[in-house]
Amino acid sequence: xxxxxxxxxxxxxxxxxxxxxxxxxxxxxxxxxxxxxxxxxxxxxxxxxxxxxxxxxxxxxxxxxxxxxxxxxxxxxxxxxxxxxxxxxxxxxxxxxxxxxxxxxxxxxxxxxxxxxxxxxxxxxxxxxxxxxxxxxxxxxxxxxxxxxxxxxxxxxxxxxxxxxxxxxxxxxxxxxxxxxxxxxxxxxxxxxxxxxxxxxxxxxxxxxxxxxxxxxxxxxxxxxxxxxxxxxxxxxxxxxxxxxxxxxxxxxxxxxxxxxxxxxxxxxxxxxxxxxxxxxxxxxxxxxxxxxxxxxxxxxxxxxxxxxxxxxxxxxxxxxxxxxxxxxxx
Amino acid sequence: xxxxxxxxxxxxxxxxxxxxxxxxxxxxxxxxxxxxxxxxxxxxxxxxxxxxxxxxxxxxxxxxxxxxxxxxxxxxxxxxxxxxxxxxxxxxxxxxxxxxxxxxxxxxxxxxxxxxxxxxxxxxxxxxxxxxxxxxxxxxxxxxxxxxxxxxxxxxxxxxxxxxxxxxxxxxxxxxxxxxxxxxxxxxxxxxxxxxxxxxxxxxxxxxxxxxxxxxxxxxxxxxxxxxxxxxxxxxxxxxxxxxxxxxxxxxxxxxxxxxxxxxxxxxxxxxxxxxxxxxxxxxxxxxxxxxxxxxxxxxxxxxxxxxxxxxxxxxxxxxxxxxxxxxxxxxxxxxxxxxxxxxxxxxxxxxxxxxxxxxxxxxxxxxxxxxxxxxxxxxxxxxxxxxxxxxxxxxxxxxxxxxxxxxxx
Numbered sequence: 001x002x003x004x005x006x007x008x009x010x011x012x013x014x015x016x017x018x019x020x021x022x023x024x025x026x027x028x029x030x031x032x033x034x035x036x037x038x039x040x041x042x043x044x045x046x047x048x049x050x051x052x053x054x055x056x057x058x059x060x061x062x063x064x065x066x067x068x069x070x071x072x073x074x075x076x077x078x079x080x081x082x083x084x085x086x087x088x089x090x091x092x093x094x095x096x097x098x099x100x101x102x103x104x105x106x107x108x109x110x111x112x113x114x115x116x117x118x119x120x121x122x123x124x125x126x127x128x129x130x131x132x133x134x135x136x137x138x139x140x141x142x143x144x145x146x147x148x149x150x151x152x153x154x155x156x157x158x159x160x161x162x163x164x165x166x167x168x169x170x171x172x173x174x175x176x177x178x179x180x181x182x183x184x185x186x187x188x189x190x191x192x193x194x195x196x197x198x199x200x201x202x203x204x205x206x207x208x209x210x211x212x213x214x215x216x217x218x219x220x221x222x223x224x225x226x227x228x229x230x231x232x233x234x235x236x237x238x239x240x241x242x243x244x245x246x247x248x249x250x251x252x253x254x255x256x257x258x259x260x261x262x263x264x265x266x267x268x269x270x271x272x273x274x275x276x277x278x279x280x281x282x283x284x285x286x287x288x289x290x291x292x293x294x295x296x297x298x299x300x301x302x303x304x305x306x307x308x309x310x311x312x313x314x315x316x317x318x319x320x321x322x323x324x325x326x327x328x329x330x331x
Numbered sequence: 332x333x334x335x336x337x338x339x340x341x342x343x344x345x346x347x348x349x350x351x352x353x354x355x356x357x358x359x360x361x362x363x364x365x366x367x368x369x370x371x372x373x374x375x376x377x378x379x380x381x382x383x384x385x386x387x388x389x390x391x392x393x394x395x396x397x398x399x400x401x402x403x404x405x406x407x408x409x410x411x412x413x414x415x416x417x418x419x420x421x422x423x424x425x426x427x428x429x430x431x432x433x434x435x436x437x438x439x440x441x442x443x444x445x446x447x448x449x450x451x452x453x454x455x456x457x458x459x460x461x462x463x464x465x466x467x468x469x470x471x472x473x474x475x476x477x478x479x480x481x482x483x484x485x486x487x488x489x490x491x492x493x494x495x496x497x498x499x500x501x502x503x504x505x506x507x508x509x510x511x512x513x514x515x516x517x518x519x520x521x522x523x524x525x526x527x528x529x530x531x532x533x534x535x536x537x538x539x540x541x542x543x544x545x546x547x548x549x550x551x552x553x554x555x556x557x558x559x560x561x562x563x564x565x566x567x568x569x570x571x572x573x574x575x576x577x578x579x580x581x582x583x584x585x586x587x588x589x590x591x592x593x594x595x596x597x598x599x600x601x602x603x604x605x606x607x608x609x610x611x612x613x614x615x616x617x618x619x620x621x622x623x624x625x626x627x628x629x630x631x632x633x634x635x636x637x638x639x640x641x642x643x644x645x646x647x648x649x650x651x652x653x654x655x656x657x658x659x660x661x662x663x664x665x666x667x668x669x670x671x672x673x674x675x676x677x678x679x680x681x682x683x684x685x686x687x688x689x690x691x692x693x694x695x696x697x698x699x700x701x702x703x704x705x706x707x708x709x710x711x712x713x714x715x716x717x718x719x720x721x722x723x724x725x726x727x728x729x730x731x732x733x734x735x736x737x738x739x740x741x
Contacts, residue, residue: 042687044436067398068398069398113433114433115564115565115566116566138432142429142430225564294448311440313444
């Protein structure tokens with residue numbers, strides 16, 4: 001057979017933790033390298049990788065390092081307390097994972113592409129800076145105008161402010177005020193979206209990442225066509241379009257499986273022998289994204305945008321279902 | 332015999348008296364490619380003021396390393412930093428990240444599996460019709476003589492690809508000469524093939540330029556999909572026509588020559604046709620092995636973006652490096668009996684489509700075209716033989732046939 005690379009959802013490699021540094025209150029940055037010192041797969045701004053926990057579940061972290069260094073990935077992980085909804089991934093990274101360890105990594109994948117524009121407004125809430133940091137670097141290299149607003153509880157809780165300041169300093173002088181604005185709540189500052197987004201130039205594209213309340217507020221102020229966001233938690237999915245069972249065909253293996261009402265497509269294809277990596281099980285992380293070759297998916301995730309849904313050439317197996325009797329998946 | 336000391340400076344590198352664009356070299360490039368591989372990991376080509384790599388591992392490494400070896404200075408001999416390009420540079424082939432990201436991501440999706448799945452049945456039927464026009468009415472055991480290039484390798488892509496893009500019917504004759512010149516133009520402007528092609532170029536380029544505009548493209552097809560991406564903001568309106576242009580420049584000649592190489596291989600490689608008849612599931616191996624064996628795109632250049640260590644030497648910024656796909660695809664360090672066209676081989680990993688972020692974005696389209704035609708041929712034809720001496724078509728970058736006389740026995 002000719003080379004057929006594994007679908008992204010099943011591609012995994014073991015990388016070594018080369019460094020682990022506290023970069024802000026409750027946030028560590030990991031530098032990952034190939035144990036043999038080789039190049040790592042290429043990525044684009046907005047991409048994330050999955051770190052596979054000892055339990056076999058994956059957790060998504062945005063790549064926030066330097067693409068021009070092909071031999072390292074950098075991710076930043078904030079400690080999420082289990083009682084506040086954390087699911088144990090971040091405490092494993094913080095408390096168990098050590099420099100020198102090998103960790104299984106899936107991806108990289110990109111659900112948060114930076115589209116070309118003359119002018120960008122980036123809005124980060126806390127750890128939400130991670131996917132935006134490489135975007136800022138790209139905007140600088142492209143010679144686009146850019147502004148970045150970083151909001152957080154305290155200055156000390158916001159990572160990479162020094163790197164961002166350097167990026168701002170190395171961007172050519174413009175006449176439209178400060179490139180980097182840091183808003184720390186404990187300094188009695190508040191993020192006022194109205195002046196930021198009211199009267200937004202139609203050419204400006206807004207990229208926002210952070211907690212749901214921030215993104216919801218941004219969405220209320222920003223024309224939808226100009227906004228791209230990445231969410232940490234799921235939007236409430238609508239009811240499935242159909243109740244009746246449907247058939248899923250696995251193109252590569254030829255296997256077929258019937259998907260009953262109370263079974264997810266993910267569970268069904270796993271029972272048919274497809275090794276699909278998944279993580280959040282709620283349609284937010286994109287780990288289980290799989291190509292759709294025929295049939296019409298019923299999208300119920302929080303990852304794909306309208307255009308991507310309309311194209312119907314991929315779906316998130318954990319929550320999405322089928323509108324048609326039959327779905328053919330690239331598995 | 333003593334081994335020369337390892338090179339420490341550019342001047343110490345082995346030098347090869349080879350002009351890869353010389354017409355005699357283009358007629359028979361294999362000896363020069365072998366010499367390049369044997370001369371060393373990194374070789375000086377004083378006759379074109381460039382360095383070159385030809386060994387498989389070094390070619391792969393050079394292609395992967397977009398950070399140090401850039402494409403936006405042009406992937407031909409000319410350096411866009413010091414010489415103006417003959418046309419606005421490609422947003423894909425002649426671009427680096429981050430500018431390269433958006434056009435690549437759009438085109439990779441437009442030419443992705445879902446789009447091709449929709450085309451498969453129609454292309455199979457088109458291939459059957461094409462063979463019907465050549466073979467219908469022939470009694471069993473009869474033979475027909477056909478030109479493998481004109482009647483098959485060019486006829487089929489020209490029948491299906493422009494429709495898939497959404498081009499209008501008139502003027503398609505501009506496509507092949509436009510692509511031919513675009514690939515010649517990676518050599519110096521005073522190269523005889525470039526000079527010859529430049530004559531008709533204004534007309535071809537004007538037609539191609541017009542077809543890239545939204546109003547001249549069908550409402551469905553690859554072209555319309557590219558404009559739809561611009562509507563969604565994934566490309567700027569200024570980028571969309573240039574992305575369509577990439578399809579028209581790189582999507583026709585290359586496929587024609589890839590399929591030509593496949594037909595040639597099946598006509599001359601002992602046992603290959605019989606093996607394919609016995610196991611038609613080898614059609615995809617057959618095409619990729621043909622791409623390895625002939626390397627329809629022979630080489631591209633990169634330019635050092637900064638001082639970079641290559642083959643043990645620190646090369647300063649701004650130096651052109653020829654990256655020979657063709658030499659790598661026949662490197663005996665990687666391939667057993669590399670000169671044999673062999674369907675027992677796994678050709679995976681060949682660099683005939685390039686490698687890395689610039690790897691041919693249309694490779695799945697090329698494979699589907701080849702597969703469709705070959706399956707139809709297998710269904711109708713019992714034997715394929717050479718019916719005369721094939722004649723090379725010379726291009727500074729492409730390896731191709733002008734004519735390939737075949738006898739098809741039904």
